[in-house]
Amino acid sequence: MRTGEIVTAGVLALLSIYLMWKATELPVGYISREGPGGGAWPFWLSAIMLICCAMIGLNWWRGTSPPSRSEEPVLDSYGWRMLLFVGGAIIVFVGLVNVISMYGAVAVFLLYYTRFLGRHGWPLSLTLTIVTPIAFFFFFEGAMQITMPKGLPFTDPIFNVLYEIIY
Amino acid sequence: MEILSLLGQGVLLSLQPLNLLLILIGVTLGLFIGAMPGLGSVNGVAILLPITFLVPPGSAIIFLAAIYYGAMYGGAISSITLGIPGASTAVATTFDGRPLALQGKASLALVTAALASFVGGTVANVLFTLFAPVLAAVALSFGPPEIFALMLLAFATFVGLGGDDIPKTILSICLGLVLGSVGFDQISGAPRLVLFDISGFLHGINFLVLAIGVYGIGEMLWTIEQTRGEVTTTTARISVRGMLSDTRESVKRGWKGTAIGSFLGFFVGVLPAAGATPGSLMSYGVAKMVARRPEEFGKGHPGGVAAPEAANNSASTGAMLPMLTLGIPGSPTTAILLGGMVIWGLVPGPRLFVDESEFVWGLIGSFYVSNVVAVAVNLAFIPLFIWMLRMPFTILAPMIFVLSIVGGYAATRDMHDMWLIVIFGFAAFFLRKFDYPLAPAVLAIVLGPIAEPTLRQSLLLSSGDPSIFFTRPIAGPITIAALVLIFLPAIKLLRRGRGKTMADEG
Known part of the structure; x- marks a missing residue:
């Protein structure tokens, strides 16, 4: 320190x-x-x-x-691992926003965190992974009229279906 | 008596079925919009403004004011349960609200916030009803030197927030102020501090970017590292008996903060360009200063929740006063309300109370009704918010990270800011390891854009003579009080150091 x-x-x-x-x-x-x-x-x-x-x-x-x-180290081995696995995942999350859309990045991050870091079962992890981005989509795009990044063009078919529900 | 009669008519008007329904919907919508990190009353009012053309102007303004009220209550929810201030007005609520939640006392924090907001709103309503024209005149006498003196007083209260390491606290304040000056020079319009020539800095650094980085990312990383992932928020429980006991404790330990916040918040809110944020921050600082055990603030003291919550509700009512009486909005939300009034064909200003008496008193009456509805709706939803805290931490933590990023984007709509949130988060994590207080930086980035132009305008008025801050009747006492507060911790520290040296020698 x-x-x-x-x-x-x-x-x-x-x-x-x-x-x-x-x-x-x-x-x-x-x-x-x-x-x-x-x-x-x-x-x-x-x-x-x-x-x-x-x-x-x-x-x-x-x-x-x-x-x-203090003669203690700034971070012990747990601290460095936490920074790598949690902090690194946040960087990857933000990096993915322009590739697979904000909602896609949310889904990937939640699946990684709940299933692999949190060690929850597949049913709970998948439920959170699917329900959260869809709920966010209807809240932000539908109710609040805030457009989130859609990523590369390959995500268009999914968003076209979702936009048809809103409009 | 005439005022009471007009107020009675206004309350009856707001209790009409359509208006009451609009208040209920507005308050509930506002509560949830305010609870969402990155969204505040300004978003709710702006988005729902077009809907109000479907109803008469009197009902429309009542609906928008109800959203404003609900959002002020809701801002505390994300500050307490998630540790992310949803809006600048709820930054100070995080300081004690989050520690209370981590101690398993989220219910106490939420009940305190709701009750303090109710009292703050009620006190402000009474002051608004009785003194609207007089206070509007006082507010007009506040020029740039007075506003800067007030900002200086707010910064002075921050010095006390940072603990004993004064150089680190002052560095934190200055860093927040410098980050707040990135973008454009407000007076000449020239680009300024475009860091590393990255064009994303041209639009400045939104306070939410720093707040979400510090509290949403940095604080969560720090919590995971310190607790080894074993966070105890899951102990939060809720019951009717528990809520009654929380009510007693919040009244007992939070009354002083509530009283300070209610009055101070209102008077700061009345000032044009000030709004609810400086009011809530100053109230927190003053409540800490006058507390019997100020060292308990920042570690989970109900008074630290009560003061900013009472103040932000009180100030939001106060901010309506210059809007209605002078046509000057005191906050971004009131600016949109003002726009709505103009579209409806109403002319805000001194004549409004005479020409549109029914409209004005209907609105004032709705403040009282909205306040009662807001506290009832808020208390009714506390079990839902507590339930959120009972989620396993391995679900709550990723949800907070996701809300931080998504909410941050919703506020600024810029990927550059997403990366800034991550950078600020990591920087906050390491700075916290070395005992740098970060709350003053967040507070400074909010108030910097108000402080700088008023300082420059004041010096321009006095041809560069700083004595303008001491010689004017209102600015003088405020500046002196601020300087005393700034130097008080340093004097205390010196005396403590001298006492220690003498004891060592003895």
Whole structure:
């Protein structure tokens, strides 16, 4: 945790410097008869962030914050596995939205999580996998009139059937 | 007496069968729309606006106001049961509502939210009825320096939310404010902070993207990692006796937060451009500050649910006041209501109370009736919401992830934002491991777009002289109070550090 604390502060300091540099694309000072420039607000706030990172670094050096005193690892083997299997599945879920549609991605994610991570039986997993996207479809597309991504053209026949029910 | 007579007529008008039916449907629809992450009263009112042309204008506005009411009650449901704030007005409800749900006390949190919302709504209705014209005049005297001072006060209350690590709290606030400034410079219209030149940043970062990333993805990853997947939300039970006991406890421990939220929320809600979100956040901060044991806030204190819930309901009624009396909407939802009124041929403004007395008092009467219907409908549906929590965690967790992604897309309709939600989720998970408070960042991204233009307009008014925030009669005391609140934790920490050093030396 101790190394992680200073690495995190370092990353945030780099982010602050990048934000300060990016903010200077617009004026950061006071312009007569126009008020503060467009970049002033993000520039000075990023500068405060950088000062805060320096203070976090000082606290780390003095060992005053709990993570800077901890010798535990940031993540143990369970934590890394969780991040891989759950976090990785979320990334794949979002990646699939433009391929098999939002509803298709929801179905694949739910089947993976309930059947393979949750170890529920096939009947429950399949019920959730089928009912949830269909319920979402009628709620969002029918009731709320919000169109979700439909993915690649091969999904069209399924959506044509569903749209005929709504309209 | 004249007011009471007009109010009586208004209540009777809203109790007519058609209006009562519309209130019941509106409140129930609003409750479920508000409970859905990513959807709020603004979606419900906007989508159902065309339907209102089928009924007379008086009934139409009653229906839309009922949806608005229901959604304000519903916002707390996803904050408490799923840990995802469905709308910006319910962000502060998550801080104590979610810990209560994780402790198996979701029923207490939901009952507290419902009762506080009812009290907040009732107090606001009474204030609205009695002081509408006077308050409208006060609201008009709030210029950019006063609004900025108010925002500063809201930020000052955040410093107290972040715990003892002040640099991390201030960093979190500044990060939220910077993320809120991504997109376009509101005054010059020039592109600003288009990060890594990715065009998706041109439309800015919606607060929901950060909120869903932090609470929907980051918080869930953190919960799974910390509890090894053995989450205890399944212990939630519901019974009539349990609900009565929850009612007693919520009154006992939440009355102070309810009182603060009811009054503070209303006055902040009345201010043009402020709305229910700053009101609920400030009420949470003030309730924490005046609590006997402020350290219990954030860990599951009913007062932490009561204050923002009373405030957001109270403020939503308050936001109607400038809309009706001045024609200035106090929130996005009231802006749509205002549009509806114009389409129906009504002219909002001071003359509305005289020219369209029946319409105005019918609407005010419907606030009272909607409030009673909303609390009854909300309490009736609590067993359903509790049932959701009794699902095994291996079903609830994927449902929360799915709702986060789908709800996030529904709010912004942009795949770029979906990836941002995932990035914010992972970042929140790691930052939480190192004790960075993330609530202040979420609050700051909501208030940043109000604070920045008012600061710049104020400095323009004073030719760059910051004393404008101290010399104006309303802005001055608010700014000083904010500065005291900002420096109070630092002074406390210094004194504690000095006391510790002296004890070590002794």
